[in-house]
Amino acid sequence: MSGPVSGPHAHGAISLRQTMLLVMLALLPATLFGLSIYGWPAFNLLTVTIVASLLAEAVCLVIAGKPVGIYLKDGSAILTGWLLAMTLPPWAPWWIGVCGALIAIVLGKQVFGGIGQNLFNPAMVARVALLIAFPLEMTTFVAPKPLFTESAPDFVQSLAITFGGGMHIDAVSSATTLGFVKTELGRHNPLDGALSQVFDLLNGFTGFMPGSMGETSAMLVLLGGLFLLYRRIISWHIPVAMIASITLLAGVFHTLSPEHFTGPLVHLLSGATLLGAFFIATDLVTSPVTARGQIIFGAGCGVLVYVIRSWANYPEGVAFAVMLMNALTPLIDHYVRPRVYGRDRKGQPLVYKGESWERDSEASR
Amino acid sequence: MSADYRRITRNGLWDQNIVFSQGLALCPLLAVTGTATNGLGMGLATTLVLVASGLTVALARSMILPEIRIPVFVLIIAAIVTLVDMGMNAWVHDLHKVLGLFIPLIVTNCAILGRAESFASKNAALPAAVDGLMMGLGFTLALIVLGACRELIGSGTLFSHAELLLGQGLAFLDITVIPDYRGFLIAILPPGGFLILGLLLAGKRLLDRRLATSTASAAVPAHSC
Numbered sequence: 001m002s003g004p005v006s007g008p009h010a011h012g013a014i015s016l017r018q019t020m021l022l023v024m025l026a027l028l029p030a031t032l033f034g035l036s037i038y039g040w041p042a043f044n045l046l047t048v049t050i051v052a053s054l055l056a057e058a059v060c061l062v063i064a065g066k067p068v069g070i071y072l073k074d075g076s077a078i079l080t081g082w083l084l085a086m087t088l089p090p091w092a093p094w095w096i097g098v099c100g101a102l103i104a105i106v107l108g109k110q111v112f113g114g115i116g117q118n119l120f121n122p123a124m125v126a127r128v129a130l131l132i133a134f135p136l137e138m139t140t141f142v143a144p145k146p147l148f149t150e151s152a153p154d155f156v157q158s159l160a161i162t163f164g165g166g167m168h169i170d171a172v173s174s175a176t177t178l179g180f181v182k183t184e185l186g187r188h189n190p191l192d193g194a195l196s197q198v199f200d201l202l203n204g205f206t207g208f209m210p211g212s213m214g215e216t217s218a219m220l221v222l223l224g225g226l227f228l229l230y231r232r233i234i235s236w237h238i239p240v241a242m243i244a245s246i247t248l249l250a251g252v253f254h255t256l257s258p259e260h261f262t263g264p265l266v267h268l269l270s271g272a273t274l275l276g277a278f279f280i281a282t283d284l285v286t287s288p289v290t291a292r293g294q295i296i297f298g299a300g301c302g303v304l305v306y307v308i309r310s311w312a313n314y315p316e317g318v319a320f321a322v323m324l325m326n327a328l329t330p331l332i333d334h335y336v337r338p339r340v341y342g343r344d345r346k347g348q349p350l351v352y353k354g355e356s357w358e359r360d361s362e363a364s365r
Numbered sequence: 366m367s368a369d370y371r372r373i374t375r376n377g378l379w380d381q382n383i384v385f386s387q388g389l390a391l392c393p394l395l396a397v398t399g400t401a402t403n404g405l406g407m408g409l410a411t412t413l414v415l416v417a418s419g420l421t422v423a424l425a426r427s428m429i430l431p432e433i434r435i436p437v438f439v440l441i442i443a444a445i446v447t448l449v450d451m452g453m454n455a456w457v458h459d460l461h462k463v464l465g466l467f468i469p470l471i472v473t474n475c476a477i478l479g480r481a482e483s484f485a486s487k488n489a490a491l492p493a494a495v496d497g498l499m500m501g502l503g504f505t506l507a508l509i510v511l512g513a514c515r516e517l518i519g520s521g522t523l524f525s526h527a528e529l530l531l532g533q534g535l536a537f538l539d540i541t542v543i544p545d546y547r548g549f550l551i552a553i554l555p556p557g558g559f560l561i562l563g564l565l566l567a568g569k570r571l572l573d574r575r576l577a578t579s580t581a582s583a584a585v586p587a588h589s590c
Contacts, residue, residue: 129551132551132554132556133550133551134547
């Protein structure tokens with residue numbers, strides 16, 4: 001097949017810029033919640049990450065000789081920085097955000113040729129690289145200290161935390177649910193009793209617990225995800241397949257051995273499960289095109305997340321799982337193709353009832 | 366074929382650099398370049414093997430039947446690598462411990478068989494030895510550059526433990542460039558090796574293109590491969 005195919009192509013009215021704005025709108029509730037419970041340091045980190053993303057994008061565009069203004073205004077760099085910041089520990093120092101933004105934009109996106117060309121989700125590339133390069137900073141989480149309460153740092157103190165390296169880590173650090181589970185299992189403690197110390201269903205749902213900046217609130221992330229579904233920015237296939245496979249695996253193993261495996265609700269409500277399912281795995285560039293392909297992709301993400309959380313060295317595996325499935329996306333798209341109009345799934349012409357059609361199709365075989 | 370030593374030198378060091386142009390020998394390259402010192406040691410060992418195997422193959426080329434040339438080349442290279450391995454174990458034992466398995470594995474380095482097949486088996490002894498030397502030095506250059514970049518970014522030092530390779534006299538090469546550096550661990554891990562190699566390759570292409578456009582006015586034809 002060569003050249004463009006003429007045919008009844010429908011024009012999508014929605015622009016790239018609108019898509020990005022709608023995703024940002026969907027992220028807004030969870031982000032505002034994250035900022036309010038982790039305070040000014042989280043705000044500083046989010047700002048630094050987004051500004052660094054924009055600068056990195058601009059420099060890359062200049063080097064590549066592309067029009068800077070048009071590409072910057074599409075909002076994709078802002079969204080990448082934003083998503084990355086959502087997955088960072090909220091009190092991380094500024095250089096975590098800057099390094100992450102550089103890795104995401106330069107290595108994750110622009111070396112492949114810019115928007116739409118990247119093989120891996122840029123935010124996840126950066127998150128994985130940061131986790132491997134700076135294990136201490138990337139796993140130091142704080143307990144919620146809501147804005148304008150006694151325990152929260154004011155703006156000046158937050159500058160010291162983000163930019164001065166003045167954080168007394170031991171004083172404020174607190175384990176995430178998944179990190180706690182990993183530690184307890186490492187000490188060969190049975191889970192059922194210990195888990196109630198850190199995990200509580202209500203807090204897991206509202207998000208009032210230690211964790212990354214924008215992942216903790218299952219409720220608000222879900223709200224944003226449903227908004228994206230409603231506006232048809234994403235389809236249901238990837239989130240549903242991913243959540244279903246995690247639930248199924250967690251349910252089976254929890255039933256078999258509750259002292260070694262946490263239940264489905266813990267898996268769904270902690271870590272980046274929902275953020276990953278609705279906002280990260282559904283990235284239009286790095287996920288399969290067809291509905292069946294998306295179901296395979298989503299289910300693969302879910303299985304990998306569960307496997308990494310349960311049996312690998314890291315407590316959380318959404319970033320790794322999404323990147324591994326990103327690598328499989330071209331393969332999935334190669335094998336799972338939509339049926340061509342007038343032909344069956346193998347590409348043969350459809351056989352209609354009627355002698356002449358049957359004879360034709362016999363001959364063509 | 367009359368030997369053009371300038372051409373051979375230029376090819377070995379730059380135009381047909383084993384790593385940066387041919388894209389060969391990436392396995393030892395990525396495996397040992399955690400520090401510049403390891404890169405230097407590995408590069409010198411490989412250079413020694415390249416010179417010796419080039420010389421031997423060129424001398425023996427009239428006796429080798431074309432049908433069995435590959436097994437014979439492999440035998441020659443394996444014998445030389447074994448000698449180098451034993452020699453390094455005896456004289457630079459500490460470095461040998463660091464490089465470990467990668468010294469005997471020089472025998473599987475495709476670049477060495479490649480030079481034996483494509484150059485030494487068709488040329489006289491002296492040009493073959495010079496080709497081995499230049500290709501080896503080019504490879505050493507690549508190893509040092511990549512090792513230095515990874516070491517600098519990953520741990521903020523240059524040529525750390527240089528005394529292992531070169532003796533106490535050259536311990537001054539061991540520099541801590543960035544004191545109190547937190548370390549950027551990924552640069553020393555395998556993914557960092559791939560990333561930095563990719564950036565270096567892009568840099569070499571860019572440089573070549575710049576050079577080509579600046580000499581285009583002098584109507585110099587593009588170099589052949």
